[in-house]
Amino acid sequence: VPELPEVEIAARNLRRWAEGRRVERVRTDPRAARIFRPGDRAGFARAVAGCRLASVERRGKHLLVHLASPKGKPVGLWSHLGMTGKWVRRDASDPAPAHSRARLDLDDGHALHYLDPRLFGRLRIVPDAGFARVPEIGALGPDPIHEGIDPGRLAARLAATRRAVKVALLDQSVLAGVGNIHASESLFGARIDPRRRGGSLTEREVRVLARAIATSLRRGIDTQDGPEIAYVEEPGAENPFRVYAREGEPCPRCRKERIRRIVQAQRSTFFCPRCQDDRRGRRA
DNA sequence: ACCCGTGTTCGCTG
């Protein structure tokens, strides 16, 4: 799943499917122990069974599900989708989809499945009162959709590192929710060379970048909203992005240059060498 | 067989 737009869509789906519903039964995949708190897969199932789903919030790429427990004490459910996680809904009578790592049977005849082939995701019980006390959540930077992006604050963070701006944007303490796709997409939108050092951006460039990030994420939410999220690499899925995974295709803006792929911090970066000219700034 | 992958953490290094 994984960037802010897909997680936002997962949050909306979970609200639509399960808000107000009671979890009647929980089953977990014994081979998926690493998703749960170490050694506590059974404890997870015990904590969630019988709870009513009160609300769902999202911060960056993290899902925070508030559960009302019959025992009175509210329960927090923290879900991170890792690289390949998804929440889907099926009829309770349907067979479990492939890679179902957790199954929550609801009181309306449906079952929610958490799917995650690569097991990079997280599904854990946390104190409901203090999601911010979960270290991974407390360390997050501002959420670009909920809090907006303050260009001054972003500029300060970019100036404090020697990393390339593309790499800095993947740091969740800078902005919560930007991932590998939207880092490339927003730098293309802002016409900034991804190899530039964060600190080399002018004030004006940071303002343009801030707007491009928000635009790129909102576009992602709008174009991908729906009950099933398809990832670019899955068969039959259209690529809705302008440069991501489009190496060798003509640039959709200038049409004169082809999209290039480079590797930064072990991740692919896609950009147009003509539109995203680096002459004004030194590369990291 | 080999390479690639919308993410994150850990351990080493200078």
Place this chain on the structure above:
DNA sequence: TCAGCGAACACGGG
């Protein structure tokens, strides 16, 4: 002391 870097996690698809 710590920013930055590469390996590692794990599995499927081309």
